[in-house]
Amino acid sequence: MRNLDRRLIQVVPSRRQLEHQQLEFYSFVHFTVNTFTGKEWGDGSESPSIFNPVKFDAQQWVDAVKSAEMRGLILTCKHHDGFCLWPSKYTKHTVAYSPYKNGKGDIVKEVSDACRKAGIKFGVYLSPWDRNNPAYGSGKPYDDYFVNQLTELLTNYGEIFSVWFDGACGEGINGKKQVYDWERYYEVVRKLQPNACISVCGPDIRWCGNEAGYTRKSEWSVVPARTRETELIADKSQKEDNESFRQREISASDQDLGSREILRDETDLIWYPAEVNTSIRPGWFYHEEEDDKVRPLEELINIYLNSVGGNATFLLNIPPTKDGLFHENDVKRLKELGDFIRHAFAKNLLNDAELAVSSFMRGYGIDNVREDNYLKYFRTDDGITEAVIDITWENEQLIRYIVMKENINCSQRVESFRIEANLGEEYKTVYDGTVIGYKRIAPLTPLVTDKIRIRILDSRVAPTLSFIGVY
Structure with a gap:
């Protein structure tokens, strides 16, 4: 493989x-x-x-x-x-x-x-x-x-x-x-x-x-x-x-x-x-x-x-x-x-959130996903095909959509992902997805939370993300 x-x-x-x-x-x-x-x-x-x-x-x-x-x-x-x-x-x-x-x-x-x-x-x-x-x-x-x-x-x-x-x-x-x-x-x-x-x-x-x-x-x-x-x-x-x-x-x-x-x-x-x-x-x-x-x-x-x-x-x-x-x-x-x-898609709630990730290649940290362009982007080292991204706010937010974009200049890589939300002091799956590519809009049943977790479950060689939006 x-x-x-x-x-x-x-x-x-x-x-x-x-x-x-x-x-x-x-x-x-x-x-x-x-x-x-x-x-x-x-x-x-x-x-x-x-x-x-x-x-x-x-x-x-x-x-x-x-x-x-x-x-x-x-x-x-x-x-x-x-x-x-x-x-x-x-x-x-x-x-x-x-x-x-x-x-x-x-x-x-x-x-x-x-x-x-x-x-x-x-x-x-x-x-x-x-x-x-x-x-x-x-x-x-x-x-x-x-x-x-x-x-x-x-x-x-x-x-x-x-x-x-x-x-x-x-x-x-x-x-x-x-x-x-x-x-x-x-x-x-x-x-x-x-x-x-x-x-x-x-x-x-x-x-x-x-x-x-x-x-x-x-x-x-x-x-x-x-x-x-x-x-x-x-x-x-x-x-x-x-x-x-x-x-x-x-x-x-x-x-x-x-x-x-x-x-x-x-x-x-x-x-x-x-x-x-x-x-x-x-x-x-x-x-x-x-x-x-x-x-x-x-x-x-x-x-x-x-x-x-x-x-x-x-x-x-x-x-x-x-x-x-x-x-x-x-x-x-x-x-x-x-x-x-x-x-x-008027206001990206990610602007007011803290970001953390399980692993990243040096120079390609998770904060690069805050701007919607290909000049900066997130990725892991080659061979690390999974990633866990945590998004945290000081106060609870009403969330309806999560948008993700790969840097397709590096091809299309993500095979599957999952979105979880902290609901009642525990994380629950709110969306299961396959490909991302140029753009994936994940519509959620409207939820109120202060923590979102995105799990990249499988990707080709190493995942890339050029943008994340939370709305």
């Missing part, structure tokens, strides 16, 4: 992956001709003349996104219907041939400018499946077309933090399917936007395996390299619109991607963190009949705690209305979610 663990901790995130995970929570915006037809998937025959969001306001989108404490926005610049939200030079199936601003509009520019002005990141979704373009299914001619459009998006709209590909691959208008040249697409992204993560059907960010918001108990970022094979992702991705796909849970066979047992015989390992993506409504695009079906606040809180607080990122979709605005029900729910996040 010792040799295996040493091999596992050699796998660490790239700079772009680390910066992406630090965003934690960001938005998806599905907007196209489907918004006006009531469909989830268009077939490419829709006329650009139907696209006219007369009240479109990118600032309203960004304000709502920021109110929820999101730090980025990914726009569906082109969905499977092939309609482009920017005036692409390579097709007439675009906003330039719509009534919106008399054909002078550019939704991508307005949104990217609003994001930049507000200090949040901007990302692009570009569907490789194009049900409008006659070259789809022809091989290189369509790849040339796709790369030309990708190049437009990556050169005309400033810095891009995410290029989001899915593997949807149905038939085009000619009845043919396209074999996507993923490596060519990746090369274009790396050349034009070297800091952008290529997500889902890409080498940087992994799809969690469902669109319902379900998460794994143990989300590992160190996984077999074969997990990244785009053919597998494309094979599991959606080929036709159906609600059962959107609501499916993670299969039992996919629950464990990175335990020692799974990785023991794997020769090629990669850092491949998970993203949890779901919509604030049942559908990804706007439907009037779903105005009263916005996810309950409690449900969104649970997804947030289990994704951002479970070593993944959280991508939440908000679909604009035909007018081009987020619906008031969605806006209200986003602010409620942001209010929860701001209130729940």
